[in-house]
Amino acid sequence: MIPVLLILIPLLTGLAAFFMKNEKSVRSWALLSSIMTMVVSLLGLTLLKEDKYLQHQSDWLPALGSSFSVKLDGMGQLLCLLNAVVYPLIFLATWNTSYKKARNFFALMLLAQAGLMGVFLAMDALVFYFFWELALIPMYFLCSQWGGEKRIQVTFKFFIYTFIGSLFMLIGILFVYAHTEDRSFDIAAFYKVVLSGKQQNLVFWLMFVAFAIKMPIFPLHTWQPDTYEQAPTATTMVLSGVMVKMGVFGMVRWLFPVVTGASYQWGDFITPLAIIGMIYASLIALRQDDLKRLVAYSSIAHIGLLCAGMFTQNTIGVQGVMIQMFSHGINIIGLWIVVEWIERNTGTRKISELGGLAQTAPVLSFFLVIIALANIALPLTNAFVGEFLIFNGILSSFTKYYVWFTVMAGICIILGAVYILGMIRKVAYGNVNEITARVVDIKFNEKLALGIIVVVILWVGIYPQPMLNLTSDLTDSLINKFEVLRHVVPK
Amino acid sequence: MNALILSAVFGVIMMFSGIMLKQKSIVRNVAIAGIFLLLLVNILEMGGTVFFRFDSKGMIVFDRFALLFNTIVFISTLLYLLLSARDMEKVGINYGEYLALIFFILCGITLTSSFKSLLILFLGIEIISIPLYILTGSDKRNLKSNEASLKYFLLGAFSTGLLLMGIALIYGAQGSFDTGKISLFNGLPSPLLVAGMMLLLFSMSFKASIAPFHFWTPDVYDGAPTVFTSFMATIVKAAVFIAFIRLFDEAFGVLQLKWQLLVAIFTAATLFIGNITAVFQQSVKRMLAYSSIAQAGFMMLSLFAMNADAKEGLLLYVTAYSFATIGIFAVLIKMKDYTFDGFNGFAKHQPLLAATTTIFLLSLAGIPLTGGFLSKFYMLKAAMGTGKHLWLVIFAILMAAVSVYYYFRIIQAMYFKEGDAQPVDITPVFKWTLVVLAALVILLGIFPNLLLNWYYF
Numbered sequence: 001m002i003p004v005l006l007i008l009i010p011l012l013t014g015l016a017a018f019f020m021k022n023e024k025s026v027r028s029w030a031l032l033s034s035i036m037t038m039v040v041s042l043l044g045l046t047l048l049k050e051d052k053y054l055q056h057q058s059d060w061l062p063a064l065g066s067s068f069s070v071k072l073d074g075m076g077q078l079l080c081l082l083n084a085v086v087y088p089l090i091f092l093a094t095w096n097t098s099y100k101k102a103r104n105f106f107a108l109m110l111l112a113q114a115g116l117m118g119v120f121l122a123m124d125a126l127v128f129y130f131f132w133e134l135a136l137i138p139m140y141f142l143c144s145q146w147g148g149e150k151r152i153q154v155t156f157k158f159f160i161y162t163f164i165g166s167l168f169m170l171i172g173i174l175f176v177y178a179h180t181e182d183r184s185f186d187i188a189a190f191y192k193v194v195l196s197g198k199q200q201n202l203v204f205w206l207m208f209v210a211f212a213i214k215m216p217i218f219p220l221h222t223w224q225p226d227t228y229e230q231a232p233t234a235t236t237m238v239l240s241g242v243m244v245k246m247g248v249f250g251m252v253r254w255l256f257p258v259v260t261g262a263s264y265q266w267g268d269f270i271t272p273l274a275i276i277g278m279i280y281a282s283l284i285a286l287r288q289d290d291l292k293r294l295v296a297y298s299s300i301a302h303i304g305l306l307c308a309g310m311f312t313q314n315t316i317g318v319q320g321v322m323i324q325m326f327s328h329g330i331n332i333i334g335l336w337i338v339v340e341w342i343e344r345n346t347g348t349r350k351i352s353e354l355g356g357l358a359q360t361a362p363v364l365s366f367f368l369v370i371i372a373l374a375n376i377a378l379p380l381t382n383a384f385v386g387e388f389l390i391f392n393g394i395l396s397s398f399t400k401y402y403v404w405f406t407v408m409a410g411i412c413i414i415l416g417a418v419y420i421l422g423m424i425r426k427v428a429y430g431n432v433n434e435i436t437a438r439v440v441d442i443k444f445n446e447k448l449a450l451g452i453i454v455v456v457i458l459w460v461g462i463y464p465q466p467m468l469n470l471t472s473d474l475t476d477s478l479i480n481k482f483e484v485l486r487h488v489v490p491k
Numbered sequence: 492m493n494a495l496i497l498s499a500v501f502g503v504i505m506m507f508s509g510i511m512l513k514q515k516s517i518v519r520n521v522a523i524a525g526i527f528l529l530l531l532v533n534i535l536e537m538g539g540t541v542f543f544r545f546d547s548k549g550m551i552v553f554d555r556f557a558l559l560f561n562t563i564v565f566i567s568t569l570l571y572l573l574l575s576a577r578d579m580e581k582v583g584i585n586y587g588e589y590l591a592l593i594f595f596i597l598c599g600i601t602l603t604s605s606f607k608s609l610l611i612l613f614l615g616i617e618i619i620s621i622p623l624y625i626l627t628g629s630d631k632r633n634l635k636s637n638e639a640s641l642k643y644f645l646l647g648a649f650s651t652g653l654l655l656m657g658i659a660l661i662y663g664a665q666g667s668f669d670t671g672k673i674s675l676f677n678g679l680p681s682p683l684l685v686a687g688m689m690l691l692l693f694s695m696s697f698k699a700s701i702a703p704f705h706f707w708t709p710d711v712y713d714g715a716p717t718v719f720t721s722f723m724a725t726i727v728k729a730a731v732f733i734a735f736i737r738l739f740d741e742a743f744g745v746l747q748l749k750w751q752l753l754v755a756i757f758t759a760a761t762l763f764i765g766n767i768t769a770v771f772q773q774s775v776k777r778m779l780a781y782s783s784i785a786q787a788g789f790m791m792l793s794l795f796a797m798n799a800d801a802k803e804g805l806l807l808y809v810t811a812y813s814f815a816t817i818g819i820f821a822v823l824i825k826m827k828d829y830t831f832d833g834f835n836g837f838a839k840h841q842p843l844l845a846a847t848t849t850i851f852l853l854s855l856a857g858i859p860l861t862g863g864f865l866s867k868f869y870m871l872k873a874a875m876g877t878g879k880h881l882w883l884v885i886f887a888i889l890m891a892a893v894s895v896y897y898y899f900r901i902i903q904a905m906y907f908k909e910g911d912a913q914p915v916d917i918t919p920v921f922k923w924t925l926v927v928l929a930a931l932v933i934l935l936g937i938f939p940n941l942l943l944n945w946y947y948f
Contacts, residue, residue: 133864
């Protein structure tokens with residue numbers, strides 16, 4: 001019941017929004033819809049695991065062995081919650097941004113939310129693939145229609161990249177499907193599939209490419225900074241806050257449990273890639289003058305850490321990834337809200353042209369500092385919990401090179417602090433210039449959105465246990481699979 | 492057999508209606524009513540009501556597959572006429588004759604979907620081809636149309652020669668035209684049979700514009716009047732494919748090992764040439780010609796796989812492909828400028844048309860929620876099911892990704908570029924037929940069983 005509602009509410013309200021006339025009413029409609037989704041998602045949290053209201057299954061293509069099967073498990077709860085919480089925040093914070101053809105904009109945003117919900121809920125590989133693509137299409141139109149100057153080429157690059165990736169994933173899915181016992185796309189059947197080593201490698205790479213592009217992992221990240229820069233900021237929030245999590249999520253649900261052996265073996269190859277990406281992105285971020293690009297590169301660095309955390313394949317690391325997926329989504333959206341506000345009110349994103357916002361916009365700067373500190377994982381903030389656990393995971397992982405991995409990733413955390421704090425110094429402090437002198441501090445709607453974000457940051461930072469409980473049984477079952485392997489093939 | 496007889500009768504009726512009826516709108520309505528009738532009697536035949544029955548000595552068999560395919564063809568033709576019949580008036584003065592030729596082609600199509608004897612296959616193919624030569628050249632004063640017609644005729648006649656030669660060799664080897672008896676032999680197949688089969692493969696590949704026999708396609712599709720290109724590239728192509736798969740399933744199924752690799756190579760070549768060349772086109776019409784080659788490459792996967800999935804999937808594929816392509820051509824005919832730039836700013840003036848065109852393009856590109864995705868999915872699944880030549884599946888996927896490039900160029904032009912593209916002569920009927928067509932494309936993408944269940948029940 002609840003999973004179906006989570007998909008249907010944004011889907012139907014989104015379709016309805018196409019036909020609304022008044023721009024103001026479309027805004028309220030979108031906000032109302034997203035709040036409804038959030039309430040449903042919170043309701044889902046109150047139910048016990050495996051409750052009958054948390055799952056739904058109906059026939060779809062029986063001849064193919066595919067059924068419309070959706071379910072809220074722990075990880076699904078976490079990501080659906082993220083998706084549901086983020087949308088009202090986005091709509092609130094961008095309440096005063098005006099769009100040409102607003103009804104299409106909000107309709108597409110809601111459709112994207114429906115697609116994302118479907119990805120997180122699907123328990124059938126074909127349904128998963130459907131929603132995986134469906135989340136992409138509205139994004140393509142959003143970025144190409146409302147984006148910056150170079151939007152058409154940049155978005156197209158993004159689209160082709162992800163589309164190729166997902167097609168490879170489709171072959172992977174079909175390959176696994178061809179080896180299931182009773183020819184079924186059901187997730188349980190996928191988990192039971194037995195593949196030889198060679199076949200595992202094939203499936204692993206076919207599917208990993210899709211997830212790696214989505215996250216993105218070095219060297220497949222080249223679409224990301226451009227797209228984040230050119231897309232309208234509300235869309236960038238969805239892209240970086242929720243959509244990149246699809247990659248990590250896909251690995252946990254559809255890759256690791258299906259081809260455990262190959263995932264275990266390729267860990268030593270992929271973790272260095274992730275770490276190279278982190279260092280590379282951090283170094284570039286150091287030299288960025290454009291606020292949007294700075295946040296975009298910092299996002300690559302954070303996602304790289306998530307990937308490295310995934311491939312620790314132990315309980316601590318994976319739990320860290322889970323909570324960090326949520327935290328990163330919240331934090332980066334906080335940053336985007338601030339960036340969007342600065343761009344809208346000063347007309348520039350250049351760090352070198354800004355300065356002294358702490359004097360002219362003290363409330364904004366207050367929020368900016370807290371969110372930025374959360375972004376560099378200061379204790380008491382949510383990202384600290386996640387990153388601490390991930391580092392712990394890397395240190396206690398079974399690879400030979402764990403010291404190297406920890407040190408290199410640690411350097412990136414330091415670099416992260418350097419560029420984020422440098423950005424704060426240049427944007428919020430320093431002298432007021434003619435651009436920043438005439439800004440007026442944030443209004444109620446932005447205060448509310450940023451306030452909620454700060455509350456979430458502190459709450460998860462101080463008391464993360466409920467969230468860890470949510471995903472513990474999933475990580476346990478996943479880690480058990482790897483533990484078995486570890487005894488057979490020690491690294 | 493209802494549709495077979497009635498389509499021929501209606502062809503004759505249309506020829507006379509061109510003389511008898513003064514008003515073109517009445518001629519058009521007679522034709523639309525005729526197609527509707529054909530659809531009706533065909534659906535009735537699926538339910539077991541046969542009005543015309545004659546003994547064909549087992550040369551024609553209207554089985555489930557044939558009847559369902561005929562239904563698809565008649566629905567497509569109905570929609571095609573509703574959308575584009577008015578535009579045929581602009582081609583020339585012989586309005587009634589154009590419609591008559593279309594009915595004769597439909598008669599040929601009912602033969603190619605139901606043949607059990609190679610002679611009927613030959614008849615069907617010829618009944619389709621000869622009206623097509625005429626339709627291609629129907630724009631008499633246009634040099635390109637004449638050139639296309641001549642080219643098509645000469646090459647088509649040559650490939651028909653190959654077809655006949657192949658049939659003759661097979662008759663020499665097996666002593667029968669019956670597709671069921673061709674595959675009956677002990678031990679190794681005779682070289683004569685294999686040679687005949689290869690000739691049939693080549694000539695059918697020509698008709699279906701499979702590389703390396705595709706060279707006529709872009710010129711003919713580009714030269715022919717756009718209304719008729721639409722018909723040729725969709726319904727006729729689908730019919731040839733159905734004949735193709737029927738022939739190789741029934742007659743040469745046992746010889747699969749002999750032709751499978753060759754078909755795989757043809758498939759890969761078709762996909763490659765169709766997609767890569769389409770990328771470089773400046774004219775949407777020519778792009779659609781190459782895209783039809785590319786889509787034919789995907790349909791070839793069903794021939795390559797030749798299992799239960801393949802036949803089912805091909806029905807779905809031709810439906811989704813025909814619907815989408817008919818829709819795009821219908822919009823293209825209304826445009827003044829056939830280049831990509833001609834679509835600039837289309838969405839601003841015609842949001843509804845742009846939205847439906849987008850759905851068709853997404854379907855051709857194989858994006859989920861449209862019929863195009865599930866049909867491509869079926870093809871890949873069928874090819875995967877053979878367990879051989881995995882490279883072909885991966886290659887097909889890569890080419891599908893390439894195809895996104897040229898389909899999305901139209902979407903980009905319509906929505907994101909500034910311009911003043913104004914279609915001419917849009918009627919409410921046209922608009923609503925397009926909406927219905929788009930709805931069908933989406934319906935196929937969510938509930939393909941609505942179509943495929945007919946195959947079994």
